[in-house]
Amino acid sequence: MTSVAFLKGLGLGASLIMAIGSQNAHVLRMGLLRQHVGATVLVCIVCDMLLIAAGVAGMGVLIQHSPLLLELARWGGAAFLFWYGLRAWRAVLGNDSLAVAAGQAQIPLRQALLTVLAMTLLNPHVYLDTVVLLGSIGGQQPADSRLWFALGACCASALWFLSLGYGARLLAPLFAKPLSWRVLDGVVGSVMWSLAAVLALSGS
Structure with a gap:
């Protein structure tokens, strides 16, 4: 049961965090x-770990004692x-790619930290993903599985940002092409819709 909860958190966390947004674009650019x-x-x-932990801990207790909130969360x-998947599929039809300035001057550490904090904490999608969505789904897990669900989601966050930040130099030629972003968005969109269907059918 714990391994299932861990893998569920890992899969859902990865699907959410892989969606292209301002935070991922900034990490890739750096x-x-x-x-x-x-x-x-x-x-x-x-930031992700703190928000995921807060979401699973708080929402879990709240949802557990309210069938109405459980249905609303589901x-x-x-x-x-579904909306996230739709957004990803809409991006598949777009023609966007990330342009990174060449030869940019060194950014001061303080400015870099303030920028990434703003990208993270001022982005409403971060709270929707971690506190609301992951928190509500994590709260529906059995009491002895919530920690493992949260750990799975946290591991997905750590693996993604480490791969994105340190693997970016290897991806520079590839992600200069809009087709690469389309493929990634197509995968994300498919996973999101699959998870939406599983969640919607979980109460039937």
């Missing part, structure tokens, strides 16, 4: 520029996942 990668990645991981989570 990785491509090879500037303050460690500090940038660490801030993202720590259908709200399914709708949210």
Whole structure:
């Protein structure tokens, strides 16, 4: 049971965090520029872990004692996942790619930290993903599995940001092409819709 909860948290966390957004774009950009990668990645991981833990702990207790909130969380989570998947599939039809400035001057560490904190904490999707969605789904797990669900989601965050930040230099030629982002968005969209269907059918 614990391994299932861990893998569930890992899979859902990975699906949510892989969606292209301002935070991921910033981490990728810093990785491509090879500037303050460690500090940038660490801030993202720590913020995600704190928000996931708060979501699972708080929402879990709240939902457990309220069948109405449980149903709202289930259908709200399914709708949210569907919307995220729809957004990813819409991006598949777009023509966007990340342009990284070449030869940019060294960014001061303080500025780099403030920027990544703003990208993380001022982004409403971060709270929707971690506190609301992961928190509500984590709260539906059995009491002895919630910790493992949260650990799985935290591991997904750590693995993603470490890979994105330190692997960016290897991906620079690839992700200059819009087709690469389309493929990634297509995978994310498919996973999100699959999870939405599983969540919607879990109460039937």
